[in-house]
Amino acid sequence: MKTNDLIFQTVTKTAVFIIIIYSLHLFFSGHYTPGGGFIGGLMTASAIVLLLLAFDIKTVVNSLNIDYIKMTATGLLIALLTGVGSFFFDVPFLTHTFSYVDLPVLGKTSLATAVLFDLGVYLVVIGVTMTIIQTIGETE
Amino acid sequence: MIEISKFIVGFLILLGALFSLVAAIGVVRLPDTYTRNHAASKSSTLGVLSILLGLFMYYLLIDHHANARVLLGIVFVFITSPVAGHLIMRAAYNMGVPLWHKSVRDDLKTARKAKKRR
Numbered sequence: 001m002k003t004n005d006l007i008f009q010t011v012t013k014t015a016v017f018i019i020i021i022y023s024l025h026l027f028f029s030g031h032y033t034p035g036g037g038f039i040g041g042l043m044t045a046s047a048i049v050l051l052l053l054a055f056d057i058k059t060v061v062n063s064l065n066i067d068y069i070k071m072t073a074t075g076l077l078i079a080l081l082t083g084v085g086s087f088f089f090d091v092p093f094l095t096h097t098f099s100y101v102d103l104p105v106l107g108k109t110s111l112a113t114a115v116l117f118d119l120g121v122y123l124v125v126i127g128v129t130m131t132i133i134q135t136i137g138e139t140e
Numbered sequence: 141m142i143e144i145s146k147f148i149v150g151f152l153i154l155l156g157a158l159f160s161l162v163a164a165i166g167v168v169r170l171p172d173t174y175t176r177n178h179a180a181s182k183s184s185t186l187g188v189l190s191i192l193l194g195l196f197m198y199y200l201l202i203d204h205h206a207n208a209r210v211l212l213g214i215v216f217v218f219i220t221s222p223v224a225g226h227l228i229m230r231a232a233y234n235m236g237v238p239l240w241h242k243s244v245r246d247d248l249k250t251a252r253k254a255k256k257r258r
Contacts, residue, residue, distance in 0.1 A: 003234075011223045018216055022209075 005054060012054035019047040027122055028115070037118035041125025048130060057137055068130040075123030082117045145201035149194050156190030159183050172240040173232050181225030188217055 023043030030036030051060050086095040098112035166179025196210040239246060 003230075007223060007226055011219060015216065015220055018212065018219075022212060025209075 009054045012050055016047045016050055019043055019050065023047065027118065030118060031110075031112055031114065037121030038125055041122040042129065044122075045126050045129035045133075048126075049133060052133070052137065057134070061134075066130075068127040068134065070127075072124050072127030072131065075120040075125075075127060077120075078123065079117050079120030082113060082120065085113070142202065145197070149198045149201065152190050152194030152197060156187045156192075156194060159187030159190060161187075163187060171242075173237050174229060174239060177225050177229050177232075181222055185217060185221040188221075189214055192217070 020043075023040045026035035026043060027037060027040030028035075030040070048060070048064070051064075082096070083094040086093060089095075094117075096112060096114040096117070098110050098114070100108055100110050103109050160183070163180050163183035166183060167176050170176045170179055192210055192214045196207060196214070199205045199207045199210070233248065
Protein backbone atom coordinates (compact mmCIF):
# COMPACT_ATOMS: atom_id res chain seq x y z
CA MET A 1 0.00 0.00 0.00
CA LYS A 2 1.37 3.37 -0.97
CA THR A 3 1.06 5.70 2.00
CA ASN A 4 0.88 9.46 1.96
CA ASP A 5 4.09 10.62 3.66
CA LEU A 6 3.71 14.36 3.05
CA ILE A 7 4.04 15.48 6.69
CA PHE A 8 7.01 13.22 7.36
CA GLN A 9 8.81 14.22 4.17
CA THR A 10 8.28 17.95 4.72
CA VAL A 11 9.57 17.77 8.28
CA THR A 12 12.50 15.63 7.15
CA LYS A 13 13.55 18.32 4.69
CA THR A 14 13.82 20.80 7.57
CA ALA A 15 15.21 18.47 10.20
CA VAL A 16 18.01 17.11 8.01
CA PHE A 17 19.54 20.57 7.74
CA ILE A 18 19.41 21.07 11.51
CA ILE A 19 20.99 17.67 12.13
CA ILE A 20 23.79 18.22 9.59
CA ILE A 21 24.58 21.70 10.92
CA TYR A 22 24.67 20.35 14.45
CA SER A 23 26.90 17.46 13.41
CA LEU A 24 29.34 19.90 11.79
CA HIS A 25 29.25 21.96 14.98
CA LEU A 26 30.09 18.83 17.00
CA PHE A 27 32.86 17.98 14.54
CA PHE A 28 34.56 21.37 14.74
CA SER A 29 34.08 21.91 18.47
CA GLY A 30 35.59 18.54 19.36
CA HIS A 31 38.94 19.95 20.45
CA TYR A 32 37.72 22.00 23.41
CA THR A 33 34.20 20.75 24.17
CA PRO A 34 32.51 17.33 23.92
CA GLY A 35 32.20 16.21 20.32
CA GLY A 36 34.62 15.22 17.60
CA GLY A 37 34.87 13.16 14.46
CA PHE A 38 33.15 10.02 15.69
CA ILE A 39 29.96 11.55 17.03
CA GLY A 40 29.83 14.14 14.24
CA GLY A 41 30.07 11.37 11.67
CA LEU A 42 27.38 9.35 13.40
CA MET A 43 25.05 12.36 13.42
CA THR A 44 25.63 13.07 9.73
CA ALA A 45 24.97 9.40 9.00
CA SER A 46 21.77 9.62 11.05
CA ALA A 47 20.65 12.58 8.93
CA ILE A 48 21.15 10.46 5.81
CA VAL A 49 19.30 7.58 7.50
CA LEU A 50 16.41 9.95 8.17
CA LEU A 51 16.38 10.78 4.46
CA LEU A 52 16.38 7.05 3.70
CA LEU A 53 13.38 6.57 6.01
CA ALA A 54 11.36 9.42 4.55
CA PHE A 55 12.15 8.87 0.88
CA ASP A 56 12.88 5.58 -0.83
CA ILE A 57 16.43 4.32 -1.22
CA LYS A 58 16.58 5.04 -4.96
CA THR A 59 15.85 8.76 -4.51
CA VAL A 60 18.50 9.18 -1.85
CA VAL A 61 21.15 7.22 -3.74
CA ASN A 62 20.44 9.23 -6.91
CA SER A 63 20.47 12.62 -5.19
CA LEU A 64 23.51 12.12 -2.95
CA ASN A 65 25.46 9.85 -5.32
CA ILE A 66 28.25 9.00 -2.88
CA ASP A 67 30.24 5.77 -2.96
CA TYR A 68 30.53 5.13 0.76
CA ILE A 69 33.26 2.50 0.40
CA LYS A 70 35.45 5.03 -1.43
CA MET A 71 34.53 7.54 1.30
CA THR A 72 35.83 5.14 3.96
CA ALA A 73 39.03 4.63 2.01
CA THR A 74 39.50 8.40 1.63
CA GLY A 75 39.03 8.87 5.37
CA LEU A 76 41.62 6.21 6.19
CA LEU A 77 44.03 7.77 3.68
CA ILE A 78 43.58 11.25 5.23
CA ALA A 79 44.18 9.87 8.72
CA LEU A 80 47.29 8.07 7.52
CA LEU A 81 48.62 11.13 5.67
CA THR A 82 48.31 13.35 8.75
CA GLY A 83 50.53 10.83 10.50
CA VAL A 84 52.99 10.69 7.60
CA GLY A 85 53.04 14.50 7.40
CA SER A 86 54.82 14.66 10.74
CA PHE A 87 57.86 12.96 9.14
CA PHE A 88 58.55 16.11 7.07
CA PHE A 89 59.18 18.09 10.27
CA ASP A 90 61.50 15.47 11.76
CA VAL A 91 59.16 14.47 14.60
CA PRO A 92 57.66 11.06 15.50
CA PHE A 93 54.71 9.54 13.62
CA LEU A 94 51.29 11.16 14.37
CA THR A 95 52.76 14.20 16.12
CA HIS A 96 50.20 16.99 15.93
CA THR A 97 50.62 20.71 16.37
CA PHE A 98 48.47 23.80 16.62
CA SER A 99 48.82 27.56 16.30
CA TYR A 100 46.71 30.65 16.89
CA VAL A 101 45.58 32.39 13.72
CA ASP A 102 43.59 35.60 13.24
CA LEU A 103 40.78 34.58 10.89
CA PRO A 104 38.76 37.36 9.17
CA VAL A 105 35.33 36.64 10.68
CA LEU A 106 36.00 34.32 13.60
CA GLY A 107 38.85 36.32 15.17
CA LYS A 108 41.56 34.58 17.13
CA THR A 109 41.18 30.86 16.51
CA SER A 110 43.44 27.97 17.33
CA LEU A 111 43.88 25.77 14.29
CA ALA A 112 45.08 22.26 15.14
CA THR A 113 46.27 19.67 12.64
CA ALA A 114 44.41 17.11 14.77
CA VAL A 115 41.25 18.30 13.01
CA LEU A 116 42.58 16.75 9.79
CA PHE A 117 42.90 13.41 11.56
CA ASP A 118 39.38 13.95 12.87
CA LEU A 119 38.21 14.60 9.31
CA GLY A 120 39.50 11.14 8.44
CA VAL A 121 37.62 9.63 11.39
CA TYR A 122 34.49 11.58 10.34
CA LEU A 123 34.58 10.23 6.79
CA VAL A 124 35.29 6.66 7.93
CA VAL A 125 32.40 6.71 10.41
CA ILE A 126 29.93 8.04 7.81
CA GLY A 127 31.20 5.59 5.22
CA VAL A 128 31.06 2.50 7.45
CA THR A 129 27.64 3.34 8.93
CA MET A 130 26.06 4.09 5.58
CA THR A 131 27.63 1.00 3.98
CA ILE A 132 26.18 -1.21 6.72
CA ILE A 133 22.74 0.37 6.56
CA GLN A 134 22.47 0.49 2.77
CA THR A 135 23.71 -3.08 2.40
CA ILE A 136 21.15 -4.36 4.89
CA GLY A 137 18.44 -2.20 3.34
CA GLU A 138 19.07 -3.39 -0.22
CA THR A 139 18.86 -7.14 0.51
CA GLU A 140 15.37 -8.49 -0.02
CA MET B 141 18.06 40.91 39.32
CA ILE B 142 19.65 37.57 40.14
CA GLU B 143 16.72 36.69 42.41
CA ILE B 144 14.20 37.43 39.67
CA SER B 145 16.31 35.34 37.27
CA LYS B 146 16.35 32.44 39.71
CA PHE B 147 12.59 32.74 40.11
CA ILE B 148 12.02 32.66 36.33
CA VAL B 149 14.36 29.69 35.86
CA GLY B 150 12.87 27.75 38.74
CA PHE B 151 9.33 28.47 37.59
CA LEU B 152 10.02 27.30 34.02
CA ILE B 153 11.77 24.10 35.09
CA LEU B 154 9.11 23.22 37.68
CA LEU B 155 6.40 23.92 35.09
CA GLY B 156 8.15 21.62 32.63
CA ALA B 157 8.47 18.90 35.26
CA LEU B 158 4.76 19.31 36.08
CA PHE B 159 3.80 18.96 32.40
CA SER B 160 5.95 15.85 32.11
CA LEU B 161 4.27 14.39 35.20
CA VAL B 162 0.84 15.14 33.71
CA ALA B 163 1.93 13.39 30.51
CA ALA B 164 3.09 10.34 32.45
CA ILE B 165 -0.16 10.18 34.43
CA GLY B 166 -2.09 10.54 31.18
CA VAL B 167 -0.22 7.62 29.61
CA VAL B 168 -1.09 5.44 32.59
CA ARG B 169 -4.68 6.55 33.07
CA LEU B 170 -6.14 7.05 29.59
CA PRO B 171 -8.04 4.13 28.00
CA ASP B 172 -6.67 3.50 24.48
CA THR B 173 -3.59 4.04 22.31
CA TYR B 174 -4.84 7.20 20.63
CA THR B 175 -5.76 9.12 23.77
CA ARG B 176 -2.52 7.99 25.41
CA ASN B 177 -0.54 9.32 22.49
CA HIS B 178 -2.53 12.53 22.70
CA ALA B 179 -1.33 12.97 26.29
CA ALA B 180 2.22 11.82 25.66
CA SER B 181 3.04 13.76 22.51
CA LYS B 182 1.48 17.11 23.46
CA SER B 183 2.12 17.42 27.15
CA SER B 184 5.59 15.95 27.26
CA THR B 185 6.65 18.15 24.31
CA LEU B 186 5.56 21.24 26.20
CA GLY B 187 7.25 19.91 29.33
CA VAL B 188 10.55 19.36 27.56
CA LEU B 189 10.29 22.77 25.89
CA SER B 190 9.72 24.47 29.25
CA ILE B 191 12.66 22.68 30.84
CA LEU B 192 14.94 23.57 27.93
CA LEU B 193 13.76 27.18 28.01
CA GLY B 194 14.48 27.27 31.74
CA LEU B 195 17.94 25.87 31.05
CA PHE B 196 18.52 28.51 28.37
CA MET B 197 17.40 31.25 30.77
CA TYR B 198 19.72 29.84 33.44
CA TYR B 199 22.72 30.05 31.13
CA LEU B 200 21.67 33.46 29.82
CA LEU B 201 20.76 35.23 33.06
CA ILE B 202 23.00 33.60 35.66
CA ASP B 203 26.03 32.39 33.68
CA HIS B 204 25.72 35.22 31.06
CA HIS B 205 26.27 32.80 28.19
CA ALA B 206 23.83 32.42 25.29
CA ASN B 207 23.75 28.70 24.57
CA ALA B 208 22.57 28.37 20.97
CA ARG B 209 22.53 24.56 21.15
CA VAL B 210 19.66 24.68 23.66
CA LEU B 211 17.69 26.99 21.34
CA LEU B 212 18.35 24.58 18.48
CA GLY B 213 17.15 21.75 20.70
CA ILE B 214 13.95 23.65 21.47
CA VAL B 215 13.26 24.22 17.76
CA PHE B 216 14.12 20.63 16.91
CA VAL B 217 11.92 19.04 19.58
CA PHE B 218 9.11 21.42 18.68
CA ILE B 219 9.29 20.39 15.02
CA THR B 220 9.85 16.66 15.35
CA SER B 221 7.93 15.49 18.40
CA PRO B 222 4.39 16.03 17.02
CA VAL B 223 5.44 14.35 13.77
CA ALA B 224 6.69 11.35 15.73
CA GLY B 225 3.31 11.16 17.46
CA HIS B 226 1.55 11.45 14.10
CA LEU B 227 3.61 8.64 12.56
CA ILE B 228 3.15 6.29 15.51
CA MET B 229 -0.59 6.87 15.51
CA ARG B 230 -0.90 6.42 11.77
CA ALA B 231 1.01 3.14 12.00
CA ALA B 232 -1.28 2.06 14.84
CA TYR B 233 -4.41 2.96 12.87
CA ASN B 234 -3.20 1.15 9.76
CA MET B 235 -2.41 -1.91 11.89
CA GLY B 236 -6.03 -1.88 13.04
CA VAL B 237 -5.56 -1.00 16.69
CA PRO B 238 -9.13 -0.55 18.00
CA LEU B 239 -10.47 2.73 19.36
CA TRP B 240 -11.85 3.00 22.88
CA HIS B 241 -15.24 1.26 23.05
CA LYS B 242 -16.94 4.51 24.09
CA SER B 243 -15.60 6.46 21.08
CA VAL B 244 -18.45 8.00 19.11
CA ARG B 245 -16.98 8.90 15.73
CA ASP B 246 -14.20 7.76 13.41
CA ASP B 247 -13.95 10.24 10.54
CA LEU B 248 -11.01 8.49 8.88
CA LYS B 249 -12.97 5.24 8.64
CA THR B 250 -15.95 6.94 6.93
CA ALA B 251 -13.61 8.84 4.62
CA ARG B 252 -11.84 5.66 3.59
CA LYS B 253 -15.15 3.89 3.01
CA ALA B 254 -16.34 6.78 0.83
CA LYS B 255 -13.11 6.66 -1.15
CA LYS B 256 -13.39 2.91 -1.66
CA ARG B 257 -17.00 3.26 -2.91
CA ARG B 258 -16.00 5.87 -5.47
